[in-house]
Amino acid sequence: MSKNFQQQAEALREKIRHHEHLYYVLDAPQISDAEFDELVNRLKALENEHPEMVTPDSPTQRVGGRPAEGFQKVPHSRSMLSLDNAYSEAELRDWDRRVHELAGDGAGKVEYVCELKLDGLSLALWYRKRMLARGLTRGDGAIGEDVTTNVRTIRSVPLSIKKNGLPADFEVRGEVVMPIAAFQKMNDEREEQGLARFANPRNSAAGTIRTLEPNIVAQRPLMFFSYFAYTADGADLFDKHWDALEALAGAGFKVNPNRKLCKTVDQVWAVIQQWEEERDALPYEIDGIVIKVNATRLQRELGFTGKAPRWAIAYKYAARAGETVIEDILVQVGRTGKLTPVAALKPVHIGGTTVSRATLHNMDEIERLGVKIGDWVVVERGGDVIPKVVRVLDDKKHPRGTKKFHMPAKCPECGGHVVRVEGEADHRCVNAACPAKARLSVLHFASRGVMNIEGMGDALVEQFAATGLVKDIADIFDISEDKLLTLERMGKKSAQNLLEQIAKAKSAPLERVIFGLGIRMVGERTAQLLAEHFGSMDKLMAAGTEQLMEVEGVGPNVAAGVREFFDEPKNVKLVERLRKAGLTMKGEARKRGTKLADKTFVITGTLPSYSRDEAKRLIEDAGGKVSGSVSKKTDYVLAGSDPGSKLDKARELKVEVIDEAALKRMIGL
Ligand SMILES: [Zn+2]
CATH class of the missing domain: 3.40.50.10190 (BRCT domain)
Incomplete structure (x- = not known):
């Protein structure tokens, strides 16, 4: 019986590891998320019956206990050095010349490996007996912080590896990054919850890896790219760096595919130029190219200069920033009614695109920057799609602007009242029927991760609003084929496809419906908690502030957001129309026992x-x-x-x- 269990569990674990590898390491999933979850649930059920047989590398064990008292400090096997930088072709060629001089006889055979310089956080992972034993941050280079519990939650980090080209004990170094899309989504959610936005994906990856809540880390899609393999004592494992990368990939680690072996510095320069052009197409941020001497023996001969190795250099791309004048400050109205000040710029070329708008976020940011209309400013483009103003120039060459910006008292889209809630950074339009809000709430409702209505993007929603066909989210379910066909550029086939998509949305679970309502402060996770706690839309609508705050993770702000929404009769009517249209209004409430009542x-x-x-x-x-x-x-x-x-x-x-x-x-x- 127990042997049977062990075999079943191990077979399931192997299957799950295989699909984790396909999904998180190779980006090539072969089964759906639901099928994957099903496998994990089956394993969990088996393991719950026989908890004594759970292995530490089981895929169910990624999230464990939290580090009790902060992070322990641990010395590195060999220093985690930072690299010297090159900022120009001349500096790169100088470095190449020095490498050739120092290489002496072998100079003709110098090969380089070019890798993307990922803008993240370096980590060292220790494997003992083929199991992940430790994850360390770089720290000061000599001593790192033990963040093992958080590293375990990163799905592209194997918890154990098979006998496969690497010894039983070894060390892997690499970079943990947050993909740009995940970073933006996280920031949007933070904004909805009234939290400060992270400045860039690197900060959010670093902040995440150092949080004391492995649960939170597990929810954030971090990626780990490996780029060094050492013995347990920090010695080189392979004769060639290139072979180390291949071996890591072969053993199941995620290794960046955009790597190149170069025989000349001209080839290196071509790689640098290529990625400067194409970096925007990558799903994560890079800030340059790392060039390493391929032969580890030559690496050892070249050695170090003070703090940095002579055998590697980081070519850094210029910050994608430009200087220009703020011609005006406009106001955009968002889905939650938030008014965002946007700088209208004299167009400026930054990193291959023309930039004419930059966000100023809110009044606090405008005050922090001290920005006025007419100012010369530095504008930066990063992972965010919208460039941002980073500082005001104030010198003889750049005269200051004189016109102060004030947030309008009336909404620029509808003329409704604009308020700034005490303690919040944002101004909002309070008119529930504000057309800007309506348009964006329809877009939100249809988007991926909410109702997932394919084909209902920006352009179509704009058309819906302009023709009056869809004025709110309930109107979506009243659309007929005839009406759709009256729209420009709408063919019979796409109309039918869209209607199919809309019909499908009716079976989305309760938490999606709650999320789709666009209640202020209620993001995806909160919607799920509310659905689980109350089990039906009716109970949620009837809940008072105190009952709402009984939900784990719901504070006074979220509770106020929910009450504010359902206290508005128009919104209650909206929900009733959704109910009539056949949307899901009941969920599976968590059944609560009474054995531990009041304990x-x-x-x-x-x-x-x-x-x-x-x-x-x-x-x-x-x-x-x-x-x-x-x-x-x-x-x-x-x-x-x-x-x-x-x-x-x-x-x-x-x-x-x-x-x-x-x-x-x-x-x-
Ligand atoms: Zn408005």
Whole structure:
């Protein structure tokens, strides 16, 4: 029986690893997300029955306990050095000349490997007995921080590898990056939740890897690209750097495919120029090209100059910035009614495109920059599609502007009142029927990740608004084929396709419907929590502020956003029309038991078979509550191995301490 289980579980794990590799490493999935989830759920079910047989490298074990007291400092096997930079062709050729001089006899055979310089955070991963044992940040280069629990959640990092070209103990170094699309989505969500935006994908990757919540890390799609392979003591593993990259890829690591072996500096220069042109097409940010001497023996001969190796150089692309004049400051109205000040610029060429608009985000940002209409400013283009103003130029050559910008008191789209809620950075149009809001809310509703109505993009929604065919999200479900055919450039086939897509949207689950309503402060994750907690639209609509705040992760701002939305009779009517159209208004409510009713738990340390999240869910499903800190109100402290200071606190306050087995008995598992 147990042997049978082990075989079944291992077969499932192998299958899941295979598909993780296809999806996260090779970007070539062969099964749907739903099929993948199904495999994981089957494995979880098996493992829940036999928790003693869970292996640490099981795909279910990516999210574990959180680091108890910050991150431990650990010395690197060999220094994690930063590279010298080259900013021009001349500097690159100088470096090449020095390499050839120092190489002496072997000079004719010098080969270079060119790799994209990813704009992320460097990590060192230690594998012991073919299992991921440790993940370290660069730190000061000599000593890094142990971020293993967070690194484990990155799906392109294998938790274990097969016998495959690498020894049992080895080290991999590489870069963790956040894709631009994920970065933008995260920033939009943060904005909706009233949180500050991250400045760029690098900051958000770095901030994510250093958060103390592995759950949060697991939700953010970080990618890890490997580019060095060493022995466990930090010695070279291969004679050629190129072979190291090939071996890493062969062992299941993600290695950037845009690498090139070059025999001459001219070839290197061609690679640099090519990617300067094409960098915008990449899904992540790069800021240059790294050039390394291919032969590791020659690398050792060349050695180091003070802090940086002589055998590698980073060619850095010029920052994509330009100087221009702000001719005017306009205001754009967003889906939530947010008014965004946008600088209208004298057109300027930056990194191959003409830029004539740049965002100024909000009034706080305008005040921080001290920007006025007529000012000369520096504009930068980064991962964000919209360029931004980074600073005002103030010198003899650049006279200051004189006209101050004021946020209009009336919405430029509809003339509705504009308010700035106390404590918020943003101004908003309060008119629920504001056409700008309506247009953008229809676009949001139809978008991927919400109702997923393919073919309903910008242009069509614009046409809908202009013809009055769709004025709000409920109108979408009243569209007929005849009416669609009255639109310009709309053929019979595409009309039918669109109607099919719309019909399909009716079966989207409750959380999508809630998300699709475009309630202020309610992003994808919050919508899911609300759907799970209330189980139906009716219960959500009836919930008061206090009931809303009982939902984990819902604070006063979100609760106010939800109430504000449903207190508006027009919005209630809108929901009724969606209900009539046949949209999902009920979800699967979490069934709550009563075995732990009114009991408050605090979880500390690593539990033998459940992650903290799973334990929390078990407790909540049985009617209990989980709190973050121990107080006199705590009924039980659930402690695993390596408990933190919470256990001391529990003893001090004489709170009963239980283990996982005791919890299982309490809830009858
Ligand atoms: Zn308006």
